[in-house]
Amino acid sequence: MRNYKNVIAAYSIMIFLIILVGIFQSWSIALTILNYCLISAVMTIGANIQWGYAGLINFGIMGYTALGGLAVVLVSVEPVKKAWQVGGLNILACIWIIVAIIFVVKFILNRFEKSKLRNYSVASVILGGIILLRVTAAPGIEAIESVDPAKTGFLGGMGLPVLFSWIVGALLAGSLAFVIGKIALGLRADYLAIATLLIAEIIVSIIKHEEWLARGVKNVIGLKRPAPYEIDLQTSEWFINLVAKFNSSKLNLINSISDKQEALNQMVIDASSVYVKLCFTGLFLTVVIILLIVTQKALYSPWGRKMRAIRDNEEAASAMGKNIVKEHLLIFILGSAIVGLAGAMMVTNDGLFTPGSYRPMRYTFVIWVMVIVGGTGNNFGAILGGFVVWFLWVEAAPIALFLINLFTSHLPETNAVRVHLIESAPYFRFLVIGIGLLLIMRYRPQGIIPEKIIKQ
Amino acid sequence: MMDFLNAIIVLFNFTVIPALAYGSQLALGAIFVTLIYAVLRFANFATGDMMSFGTMFAVILTYYFQSLGFGLGVLPTALLTIPFAILMMILYMLIIDKFVFSYYRVKKSPPVQFAMVSVGVMFVTQALIRIIIGPSDRRFLDGEKFIIKATEFKEMTGLAEGITLKSTQAITIIVTLIVVSIMFWFLNRTKTGTSMRAYSDNEDLALLSGIDPKRVVLITWVIAGILATIGGVLYGLDKSYRPFVYFNNMLPIFAAAIVGGIGNPFGAFLGGYVIAFAEIFVTYAYKRFISYLLPEHLEPDSLLQLLSTDYKFAVSFSILVIVLLIRPSGIFKGKVI
Numbered sequence: 001m002r003n004y005k006n007v008i009a010a011y012s013i014m015i016f017l018i019i020l021v022g023i024f025q026s027w028s029i030a031l032t033i034l035n036y037c038l039i040s041a042v043m044t045i046g047a048n049i050q051w052g053y054a055g056l057i058n059f060g061i062m063g064y065t066a067l068g069g070l071a072v073v074l075v076s077v078e079p080v081k082k083a084w085q086v087g088g089l090n091i092l093a094c095i096w097i098i099v100a101i102i103f104v105v106k107f108i109l110n111r112f113e114k115s116k117l118r119n120y121s122v123a124s125v126i127l128g129g130i131i132l133l134r135v136t137a138a139p140g141i142e143a144i145e146s147v148d149p150a151k152t153g154f155l156g157g158m159g160l161p162v163l164f165s166w167i168v169g170a171l172l173a174g175s176l177a178f179v180i181g182k183i184a185l186g187l188r189a190d191y192l193a194i195a196t197l198l199i200a201e202i203i204v205s206i207i208k209h210e211e212w213l214a215r216g217v218k219n220v221i222g223l224k225r226p227a228p229y230e231i232d233l234q235t236s237e238w239f240i241n242l243v244a245k246f247n248s249s250k251l252n253l254i255n256s257i258s259d260k261q262e263a264l265n266q267m268v269i270d271a272s273s274v275y276v277k278l279c280f281t282g283l284f285l286t287v288v289i290i291l292l293i294v295t296q297k298a299l300y301s302p303w304g305r306k307m308r309a310i311r312d313n314e315e316a317a318s319a320m321g322k323n324i325v326k327e328h329l330l331i332f333i334l335g336s337a338i339v340g341l342a343g344a345m346m347v348t349n350d351g352l353f354t355p356g357s358y359r360p361m362r363y364t365f366v367i368w369v370m371v372i373v374g375g376t377g378n379n380f381g382a383i384l385g386g387f388v389v390w391f392l393w394v395e396a397a398p399i400a401l402f403l404i405n406l407f408t409s410h411l412p413e414t415n416a417v418r419v420h421l422i423e424s425a426p427y428f429r430f431l432v433i434g435i436g437l438l439l440i441m442r443y444r445p446q447g448i449i450p451e452k453i454i455k456q
Numbered sequence: 457m458m459d460f461l462n463a464i465i466v467l468f469n470f471t472v473i474p475a476l477a478y479g480s481q482l483a484l485g486a487i488f489v490t491l492i493y494a495v496l497r498f499a500n501f502a503t504g505d506m507m508s509f510g511t512m513f514a515v516i517l518t519y520y521f522q523s524l525g526f527g528l529g530v531l532p533t534a535l536l537t538i539p540f541a542i543l544m545m546i547l548y549m550l551i552i553d554k555f556v557f558s559y560y561r562v563k564k565s566p567p568v569q570f571a572m573v574s575v576g577v578m579f580v581t582q583a584l585i586r587i588i589i590g591p592s593d594r595r596f597l598d599g600e601k602f603i604i605k606a607t608e609f610k611e612m613t614g615l616a617e618g619i620t621l622k623s624t625q626a627i628t629i630i631v632t633l634i635v636v637s638i639m640f641w642f643l644n645r646t647k648t649g650t651s652m653r654a655y656s657d658n659e660d661l662a663l664l665s666g667i668d669p670k671r672v673v674l675i676t677w678v679i680a681g682i683l684a685t686i687g688g689v690l691y692g693l694d695k696s697y698r699p700f701v702y703f704n705n706m707l708p709i710f711a712a713a714i715v716g717g718i719g720n721p722f723g724a725f726l727g728g729y730v731i732a733f734a735e736i737f738v739t740y741a742y743k744r745f746i747s748y749l750l751p752e753h754l755e756p757d758s759l760l761q762l763l764s765t766d767y768k769f770a771v772s773f774s775i776l777v778i779v780l781l782i783r784p785s786g787i788f789k790g791k792v793i
Contacts, residue, residue: 043599057568119782130762183777187784189568191501191718194710198773201707209766313578361582361703365501365575372572427586434579438556 004411007380007449014387021395027255028270031277033394037265041387044370045291046338051368052377052451053304054331055311057193060180062363063200064336066207066355067176068169068343073214073353075165076224077157083144084155087212090140091155097377101129103189144212152214162224166287166344173340174333176203181332185325197360207346208355216391233272240264287345288383291338295379296444302454307331308377366393369437375447384449392436400428458615463748465617469606475729475736477625477694480632483728484687485709486716487636490681490724493713494656495676496557498570500559503684504579505704508699509581510545510685511692512589514538518596530600534689535627541689546681552577553677561673578703585699594697597624605759624694635686643721648675673731707769708735711776717786727787731772739765 018037022030043061050056058331104125112118145153184195208216233239244251247267254260298304310324318324347353366389374385404425408418440447485507492500502507517537529534556577560570603626606618643649648671655662655672663669688702695701708731716727742760763771779786 055568055572105784147581183781187780189566191572191714191780191784193568194499194714195777197709198707200777202770204775205767205770209764248463365578368572368575369579421587424587424590427583427591430579430583430586434576434581434583437571437576437579441569442559446567 006103007384010384010448011387014384016392017391025250025398028273028277031274031281035277035280036346036394037387037390038288039342040367040390041288041383042284042291042342042345042386043367044374044382044386045288045295046335046342046375047371048335048374048379048382049295049338050331050335051371052382053307053311054328055189055297055336056153056185056328056332057189058196058332058335059193059197059360059364059368060200060203060336061339061361061367062358063203064173064176064339065198065343065346065363066200066204066358067173068166068340068345069347069353069355069358070207070214071169071172071340072162072165072223072344072347073220074157074314075160075168076162077220078159080147080152080154080156081367083147083152086147087140087142087144088155090136091144091212094137094140097136097323101125101339109331109366119438125251132239141210141212152215153214153218154220161226162348164225165348166341169344170337170341173343174337176340177333177336180336181329185328185332197364200364201360204355204358207358214353214355217356219355221351223347223351223353225276225351226283226348227276230269230272230276233275234268239272239275240268243268246271283399284345284349287341292379292383298447299379333376360409369433371447373439373440373447375449375451377451378447378449381447381449381451385447388448392432394428396432400432401425459748462615462617463745465615465619466745466748469617469619471733471740472620473621473625473734475732477622477628478736479685479729479732480628481691481694481728482705482712482732483725484632484635484683484690485705486712486724486728487639487711487721488683489709490716490721491676491680491683492720494719494721495652495672496570498560498567498574499710499718501571501574501706502581504703505578505581505585505699506549506680506700507684507688507691507705508585508697509548509688510681511688511697511702512542512699513541513544514685514689515594515596515650515692515697517541517587518598522598528599530623532597532599532624532627532693534596534693538686538689542682542685545685546678549677549681550674553673558673566690582699582703587697590698590717596691596697597693599623622694624690628690631686631690635682639683640722643677652676704769708772711772714776715779715786717791718786720786720788723786723788725734730787731775732768734775735768735771738762738771739768 018030018034021033043065046064047058048059050058059087075332108118108122108125144155147153170363180196180199184192184199187195207214210216211218214220239360244264247264251260251264254263278399306322309320310322310327314324370385370389371382373389375381401422404418404421408415408421411418444450485503488507489503492498492503500650513538514534517540518532518534520536521527521533528536556573559572560573598624602618602620603623604621606620609618609620610616612765643653651662651667652672652675654665655667655669659669662672691702691705709728711722712727712731714727715730716723716725718724739761746760
């Protein structure tokens with residue numbers, strides 16, 4: 001029972017901090033932070049499944065996040081018909097070529113014994129395939145990218161509802177994880193970390209530079225939303241009435257009608273952005289709660305016990321007849337799929353897809369810090385880690401600025417040290433996160449909310 | 457004959473020279489990674505930022521020396537500042553080791569935990585760099601820029617193609633060769649180097665034969681500091697100093713270290729060149745090269761580029777994946793130092 005008290009206390013402090021932001025900065029900022037906290041929580045659940053349940057290091061989180069984001073574009077954007085007409089055929093042909101290459105390679109690998117000749121033939125098939133791909137794709141890509149390059153210049157998506165893309169994002173990330181898992185899971189822990197880090201980098205560079213796919217670094221903006229738009233809200237009758245009802249006491253204090261109307265307009269504008277963010281919060285919260293229930297159930301099921309047994313002692317588990325390779329692959333896929341879902345959620349929340357912004361610092365290492373800080377192997381801990389670290393990541397700069405001003409207030413405004421420190425306030429977030437991670441690793445290696453083993 | 461010479465020179469100018477320079481920079485970083493891995497037994501994710509940290513001091517001191525009017529004439533002032541930067545770097549590394557890594561070493565933590573701790577160090581180092589010098593792009597190269605210019609070369613030889621040799625490229629290659637040969641001499645011929653190899657090979661046996669682990673760790677960090685700073689400064693001179701780029705350079709450096717067999721310094725040294733040559737050969741457009749070799753009517757229309765230069769990094773990572781698949785211990789068997 002004591003354990004639960006800890007959890008409740010930790011979460012109440014977190015909620016209290018977010019409310020403080022709402023009071024001191026603005027409710028809109030507080031909700032933005034909360035939404036990102038929830039998205040981070042989904043990512044940490046994914047990473048925690050891999051690291052906490054099975055002890056697999058996956059430094060490729062950035063790659064799955066980007067892939068989830070790509071899914072939003074591929075699913076929800078309206079198809080660009082002209083682009084399909086001019087270059088669709090080439091792209092489809094390319095997909096078939098890739099499938100053919102994979103089958104031929106598989107065939108060679110299965111059919112022939114391990115020998116030098118086999119290696120050379122596999123290499124030559126792949127090399128020949130790549131050259132064939134380039135020849136087939138080049139005219140198609142050129143044609144697609146020249147279709148109204150300022151606005152489209154890509155194939156577009158399928159024009160489906162955006163919520164559908166969350167599932168697709170998870171599926172895409174899961175299938176990628178299957179491939180990577182097949183390649184890399186046999187490696188030792190730190191090799192696996194490096195390999196996944198590099199593979200994620202390859203994926204992001206492909207998304208960045210294949211402009212026919214999702215405009216690459218030119219970004220896709222104005223994605224669909226599962227929530228109403230602010231503009232629509234501001235003109236709809238029921239919403240204005242609702243705002244007026246909520247603020248009736250404030251409005252009643254104002255006497256003149258024109259002033260009243262102006263105040264109401266301002267309130268409606270503020271409230272509309274809060275309302276939209278609340279819609280997102282509701283959606284994200286639902287996802288987090290569903291995932292939490294499912295993962296908690298899984299953790300304390302026979303399957304979860306099996307995973308922990310494998311994590312704690314691979315040899316013993318293997319001796320008991322558990323198929324370690326298979327279980328590792330499965331958990332690698334599950335965790336990555338959840339990260340892909342989070343990537344799709346994030347792009348939906350932003351309403352834009354910016355491949356240039358995917359950097360390992362923000363999307364891999366910060367997520368890892370969240371998992372370590374929160375508590376490995378405990379879902380409540382991982383989610384809390386997502387909240388705490390994201391909160392620090394965002395609020396470190398304003399807090400640093402405040403502290404710098406406080407401690408240098410005796411110095412004149414133009415003092416070089418003071419000016420320099422104030423300019424570099426945004427970078428204190430790295431310092432806070434880094435020192436936080438080091439302290440946690442040293443003094444509380446099991447995280448804020450440690451793993452809890454229920455003896456059955 | 458003339459065409460053949462021209463073709464060779466095109467290839468030399470656009471691939472071999474840049475690859476040699478880039479490879480040297482990677483090689484220094486890769487030996488740094490591999491040394492830490494062999495002796496201290498963890499993958500150091502702070503590699504790129506540590507190199508950046510050392511370079512930062514060189515940049516600041518270069519500006520300071522320039523303002524004082526010191527300089528080396530035709531050579532870049534940065535060369536003069538390297539020793540001081542190395543001292544600062546070693547000091548920083550030793551402080552980090554004392555307060556962060558030594559605790560886990562005594563506890564004999566698993567390598568995974570070390571890797572996570574090094575991520576923490578990476579964050580802190582990155583913060584310090586950005587707070588001290590800021591994230592912007594800085595050039596600190598002075599002195600003579602070129603040793604051979606393309607036009608001069610053309611005049612000298614009468615060929616249609618020229619060779620450009622930047623002074624930074626020559627300095628990079630020469631300094632790397634000197635540093636690496638001294639380091640290998642130290643590791644293989646001196647008593648301290650042998651004790652380091654013994655410690656890396658089998659810690660318990662080394663302790664039994666009276667090797668002082670603290671001294672081995674200290675010397676490893678000293679060598680690491682020298683390699684990191686020199687590698688970082690050479691890269692910064694050749695391109696420019698930008699903290700963000702240094703973090704990204706960590707990835708090909710890791711690839712080089714693993715391709716060469718992690719834990720094996722000589723492998724890492726060659727791995728650097730393997731990665732650099734692969735990156736540049738695969739992304740180079742061979743049109744000009746081929747057009748000298750083929751008769752005129754066969755001249756190709758396309759650029760004859762295997763992959764566009766956007767995929768420079770992807771090439772090195774793909775090599776890494778292939779090596780991991782076919783020969784996980786690297787081209788040269790790893791973990792022997």
